[in-house]
Every structure is written in structure tokens, then in C-alpha cells.
Amino acid sequence: MHALRTISLWMDQLDEPLQARPALQQDIDVDVCIIGAGYTGLWTAYYLKRQAPHLRIAILEARIAGFGASGRNGGWVMGNLLGEDRLLATLSARQRRESIDLLHDIPDEVQRVVLQEGIDCDYRKGGVIYCAARYPEQERSLRAYLDDLYRQGMSEDDYHWLRPEALAGQLQVSNAYGAIFSPHVATIQPARLVRGLARVVERLGVALYENTPAHDWHSGEVRCAQAKVRCQWVVPAVEGYAASLPPLGRYQLPVQSLLVATEPLPASAWERIGLSQGQAFSEGSRQVTYGQRTADDRLVFGARGGYRFGGRLREDFHLSETEIGLRRDLFGDLFPHLKQVRITHSWGGNLGMARRFRPHMLCDRQRGLALSGGYGGEGVGASNLGGRTLAALILGQQNHLTAQPWVHDNRPLSSLAGWPPEPCRWLGYNAIICSFVHEDRVLADPASPAWRRHLASGLAGFMEGFMH
Ligand SMILES: Cc1cc2nc3c(=O)[nH]c(=O)nc-3n(C[C@H](O)[C@H](O)[C@H](O)COP(=O)(O)OP(=O)(O)OC[C@H]3O[C@@H](n4cnc5c(N)ncnc54)[C@H](O)[C@@H]3O)c2cc1C
Incomplete structure (x- = not known):
């Protein structure tokens, strides 16, 4: 099999030959040089070109478009930002509602573009189900989370509680205590979106060079092995790979997430599970699980992976038996009849965590x-x-996009909070994850006494507080 097909189920499913585009061989001058052909780089190029067709834009990609997280993820298109509650906390109720509406509109904006540009990426907006399905504490924490969402200004139309009977109409899991449902999430085939976007921006006149890693960059210039790019704007769009492009690594912690995909399941299996509208689903443990039913009727299921000392990137995503087994156990708890099902694909990728878990758009x-x-x-x-x-910022616009609390306009990179040095990062990350795994193990065991359950949850909650 072509090595690039082993990146993920999604890349394996592509009809195209996965041939790299030509690398950059000689110096060029452009207005905007984007480093990285994942969603961030490609969406930036797309919105720039749509509004300012005269701009000269080059994208330098180390491997091929979609090689990073954009060709590997779980395919949830979420209408939110991580930690938006803290980002929106200082706004008035009206401003907060406007920002929330902007976030909720994200999946619809993605749909508008894929329809307009003819990108077939199995887009389905079936919403998301966060279910309490393994132990009773999950119901309590999800209900508390829902109350929090209402306090932040979300409505019942945005998020509501599904009692077990209502949940069963959408998703049948063993031991259901209930779930939160939100309509603001769509599912996609991720690689089809990223590869489709690459074709669209090329059609619009963007020069996309593959097999062209940027070695270093500074204001006005990006250097590669064979050539350099002189430019007015540099847009590093390498997310989880930031550690390889100093000084970006100080601001992004590269962590991994790992997934498995089953073989296509028969209709009889799906009758027992549901998810007939393309809903995304997750169960309410702190291990961050996520799943979807693919267009060809597989179950794709993922959970948080690890962090390597010194922010070393993981390159080899052939998962071990233990890594696959953990994910099989987690989905097997929800769907016991799938415990023995054949897993055809397993993979993972690097993604970026910002300090205090605050997404940012900086200019x-x-x-x-x-x-x-x-x-x-x-x-x-x-x-x-x-x-x-980023397109609005580069074009000098001041509008609803640039007036958001996650936008840092006219600010240097150093204004972002950086991560502390090692061994603090490694120790901190692993202590937090161990507390989550321990909590999950204690709570999932019905024989655990109440005091142990309290202790395990208290510790995990305390550790989670450190992340913010
Ligand atoms: C396993 C996994 C599951 C996930 N699931 C979800 C999900 O379901 N929903 C969700 O919302 N998010 C999910 N995410 C996160 C989401 O996929 C990423 O946040 C998003 O794809 C980031 O896009 P990006 O373009 O910023 O980065 P990437 O897609 O990682 O793109 C960065 C690109 O830069 C290239 N590059 C790196 N270094 C250089 C260099 N020096 N020179 C040139 N190019 C370089 C890389 O090859 C890569 O193609 C998941 C992530 C992972 C890893």
C-alpha cells in the first residue's frame, strides 16, 4: 500500500492517486507565504483569494496536503471553540450571544463552501450526543456542564438534556443515564475536505508546493532547503508541528490523539446502535472520547493519546495492541455486541494545545x-x-470576525502565554492524564466504595483545574 494511504482510514478511502505536487525549487516573491497545507493554511488562502484575487499566495507543505491532523481527525465539525466560556466571560450578555451565534454558524459556513465549491466530503449535520453511559457520576457532571452552558447564555435550542428513552431514539448504548444533545456539530470525511480545499485554492490561483518543509522563518522571509520565499506576510499554519519551527513551539504543546475504525457494519448492527443522521457522539469521561458512523457504515472511535518529553513529535502511528485495546474496550463498554468486531484501521496524529487551553488568532x-x-x-x-x-486581519478589515476576544490584533507572538520548560510540562501532563485514567477506572467499577469514588473524582477535578 502507498505509505501515504496508511496515514488514516480517511486517506486510504480517497480515490485520487496521492501524488505529491512539485516542490519549490527557486526563490519566489509573494504577498502571503503560508506554511502548512492543513485546514488552517488552506482556509486562510481560500478566504484571502475569494476577497482579493490579485494577492500572490504560496503554500509550503512539508509532505502533502492533509498529512497533518487535517487528514487524520475524527471528523467532528464543531460550532464552538475550546474554552469559549472563559474567553466570553468578560463580554456583555448581548455580545456573548453574538459571539456564540458566530461559533454555532461554523458548521453551516463549512457546508456553504463545500456546496459552492463542489467538495464531496460526506458532510452531515446530525448534531452531537454527549452521553452518560458508563457510571452514574457522568450524569451528574454532564448535568452540571449543561447548567453552566445555560448560565453562559446558551438556550435549550442550543443544548438540551435527553432522558434515556429519548436518547435511545438516536443512540442506543448500554447503561444509558441520559445525554446532552446539541445540533451545532456536523460530521465529515476529513481527508476529502482537506484534499478538496487544496484543489479549490489551486484553482483560485494559489501556488501549493508539496515536499517542501520550511526550515526557518522570520519577518518577510521563509527558507526551505532549495529556495526561499520573500513575502509581506508569513502565516505559520503547522499546529501540532509547531515544535519543529521555533519559536512557535513555546506556544503549542504537541499532544497525540489516537483512533480506530471498524469494518463496515451490517444494517442489523446499526439498528441496535442508531446514529442514522450522522450524529457525532462522545461519552462523558475526561479521557476525551469521540466517535461517528461513517458514510460507509463503519464505527470510527478515538480517545486522547499522549505527550512526549520535550514536545517530541510522534512520527510512527502504527498503534500498539494496548492502544488499540483501550479504544476497543471504551467503545465495547458502550456497545457490548461490538466487542469482537474487526478493526481494519488504526492511526493517530499530533495536535496543538495552547497554554491555558486558549485558542488564538493573532496578527x-x-x-x-x-x-x-x-x-x-x-x-x-x-x-x-x-x-x-486571518484573511480579514491580513486584509485590514475590522468586522465581527476581528472583534472577538480570541483575536489578538496588532500584538507580537510573545504576547501569547507560553508553556513552562521541561520537566514541568511532561510531569504536569502525565500527572493530569493519570488522574483522569484512575478516575475512570474507579468510577467504572460498580464495586468501588463511595469514598474512593469521591477521592478519585476530586483529584481528577483538581488536576483538571491546573489545565486552565
Ligand atoms: C487524531 C486526531 C483527531 C482529531 N479529531 C478532531 C475532531 O473530530 N474534531 C475537531 O474539531 N478536531 C479534531 N482534531 C484536531 C484537528 O484535526 C486539528 O486541530 C486541525 O486539523 C488543525 O489543522 P491545521 O491546519 O492547523 O494543522 P494540520 O492539519 O496539522 O496541518 C499542519 C500542516 O503543516 C505541515 N508542516 C509541518 N511542519 C512544516 C514545515 N516545517 N514546513 C511546511 N509544512 C509543515 C504538516 O505536514 C501539516 O500538513 C483531531 C486531531 C487529531 C490529531
């Missing part, structure tokens, strides 16, 4: 730098907003 006009990131595992939709916002 340093003096240095000609614009970047968007820190999506923290929720970047499929957020990168669309990021691309739109």
Missing part, C-alpha cells in the same frame, strides 16, 4: 505575521473560523 502587523491555533483537539471547525479571521 503582528509590524512583523507581517498572522497565525491561528491552540484549537486543542477541536480544530476542524475552529480552523475555518481561524482562516476567515
Whole structure:
């Protein structure tokens, strides 16, 4: 099999030959040089070209478009930003509602573009189900989360509680205690979106160079092995790979997320599960699980992966038996009849976490730098907003996109909060994750006494507080 097909189920499913475009061989001058052909880079190029067709834009991609998280993710297009509650906390109720509406519109904006540009990426807006399905504490924490959402200004139309009977109409899991449902999430085939976007921006006149890693960059110039690009604007759009392009690494912690996909399941299996509208689903543990039913009737299911000392990127995503087994166990708890099902694909990818888990869209006009990131595992939709916002910032617009609390206009990179040095990052990350895994293990065991359950949840909650 072509090595690039092993990147993910999604890349394996593509009909195209996955041939890299020509690399950059000679120096060029452009207005905007984008580093990285994932969603962030491509959406930025797209919105720039649609509004200012005369701009000369080049994208430098180390491997091929979609090689990063954009060709590997779980395919949830979320109408939100990670940690938006904290970002919106200082706004008035009216401003907050306007920002929330902007976020909720993200999946619809993605749909508008894919329809307009003819990108077939299995887009389905079936909403999302966050279910309490493994232990009773999940119901309590999800209900508390729902109350929080209402306090922030969300309505019942945005998020509502599904009792077990109502949940069963959408998703049948064993031991259901209930779920939160929100209509503001769509599912897609991620690689079809990123590869489709690459074709669209090329059609609009963007020069896309593949097999062209940027070695270093500074204001007005990006250097590659064979050539350099002189430009007015540099847009580093490498998210989880930031550690390889100093000084970006200080602001992005590269962590991994890992997924598995089953073989296509028969109609009889799906009758017992549901998800007939393309809903995304997750269960309410702190291990961050996420799943979807693909257009060809597979179950794709993922959970948080690890962090490597010094922010070293993981290159080899052939998952171990233990990594696959953990994910099989997690979905097997929800769907016991799938415990023995054949897993045909397993993979993972690197993504970027910003300090205090704050996504950001930054523009340093003096240095000609614009970047968007820190999506923290929720970047499929957020990168669309990021691309739109960076385009507006570069074009000097002041509008509803640029007036948001996650936008840092006219600010240097150093104004973002950086991560502390090692070994603090490694110790901190692993202590937090261990507390989450421990909590999950204790709570999922019905024999655990109440005091142990309290202790495990208290500790995990305390550790989670450190992340913010
Ligand atoms: C396994 C996994 C599951 C996920 N699931 C979801 C989900 O369901 N929903 C959701 O909202 N988010 C999800 N995410 C997060 C989401 O996929 C990312 O936030 C998003 O794709 C980031 O897009 P990006 O363009 O910023 O970065 P990427 O897609 O990572 O693109 C960066 C690109 O830069 C290139 N590059 C790196 N270094 C260089 C260099 N030096 N020179 C040139 N090019 C370079 C890389 O090859 C890559 O193509 C998931 C992430 C992972 C890893």
C-alpha cells in the first residue's frame, strides 16, 4: 500500500492517486507565504483569494496536503471553540450571544463552501450526543456542564438534556443515564475536505508546493532547503508541528490523539446502535472520547493519546495492541455486541494545545505575521473560523470576525502565554492524564466504595483545574 494511504482510514478511502505536487525549487516573491497545507493554511488562502484575487499566495507543505491532523481527525465539525466560556466571560450578555451565534454558524459556513465549491466530503449535520453511559457520576457532571452552558447564555435550542428513552431514539448504548444533545456539530470525511480545499485554492490561483518543509522563518522571509520565499506576510499554519519551527513551539504543546475504525457494519448492527443522521457522539469521561458512523457504515472511535518529553513529535502511528485495546474496550463498554468486531484501521496524529487551553488568532502587523491555533483537539471547525479571521486581519478589515476576544490584533507572538520548560510540562501532563485514567477506572467499577469514588473524582477535578 502507498505509505501515504496508511496515514488514516480517511486517506486510504480517497480515490485520487496521492501524488505529491512539485516542490519549490527557486526563490519566489509573494504577498502571503503560508506554511502548512492543513485546514488552517488552506482556509486562510481560500478566504484571502475569494476577497482579493490579485494577492500572490504560496503554500509550503512539508509532505502533502492533509498529512497533518487535517487528514487524520475524527471528523467532528464543531460550532464552538475550546474554552469559549472563559474567553466570553468578560463580554456583555448581548455580545456573548453574538459571539456564540458566530461559533454555532461554523458548521453551516463549512457546508456553504463545500456546496459552492463542489467538495464531496460526506458532510452531515446530525448534531452531537454527549452521553452518560458508563457510571452514574457522568450524569451528574454532564448535568452540571449543561447548567453552566445555560448560565453562559446558551438556550435549550442550543443544548438540551435527553432522558434515556429519548436518547435511545438516536443512540442506543448500554447503561444509558441520559445525554446532552446539541445540533451545532456536523460530521465529515476529513481527508476529502482537506484534499478538496487544496484543489479549490489551486484553482483560485494559489501556488501549493508539496515536499517542501520550511526550515526557518522570520519577518518577510521563509527558507526551505532549495529556495526561499520573500513575502509581506508569513502565516505559520503547522499546529501540532509547531515544535519543529521555533519559536512557535513555546506556544503549542504537541499532544497525540489516537483512533480506530471498524469494518463496515451490517444494517442489523446499526439498528441496535442508531446514529442514522450522522450524529457525532462522545461519552462523558475526561479521557476525551469521540466517535461517528461513517458514510460507509463503519464505527470510527478515538480517545486522547499522549505527550512526549520535550514536545517530541510522534512520527510512527502504527498503534500498539494496548492502544488499540483501550479504544476497543471504551467503545465495547458502550456497545457490548461490538466487542469482537474487526478493526481494519488504526492511526493517530499530533495536535496543538495552547497554554491555558486558549485558542488564538493573532496578527503582528509590524512583523507581517498572522497565525491561528491552540484549537486543542477541536480544530476542524475552529480552523475555518481561524482562516476567515486571518484573511480579514491580513486584509485590514475590522468586522465581527476581528472583534472577538480570541483575536489578538496588532500584538507580537510573545504576547501569547507560553508553556513552562521541561520537566514541568511532561510531569504536569502525565500527572493530569493519570488522574483522569484512575478516575475512570474507579468510577467504572460498580464495586468501588463511595469514598474512593469521591477521592478519585476530586483529584481528577483538581488536576483538571491546573489545565486552565
Ligand atoms: C487524531 C486526531 C483527531 C482529531 N479529531 C478532531 C475532531 O473530530 N474534531 C475537531 O474539531 N478536531 C479534531 N482534531 C484536531 C484537528 O484535526 C486539528 O486541530 C486541525 O486539523 C488543525 O489543522 P491545521 O491546519 O492547523 O494543522 P494540520 O492539519 O496539522 O496541518 C499542519 C500542516 O503543516 C505541515 N508542516 C509541518 N511542519 C512544516 C514545515 N516545517 N514546513 C511546511 N509544512 C509543515 C504538516 O505536514 C501539516 O500538513 C483531531 C486531531 C487529531 C490529531
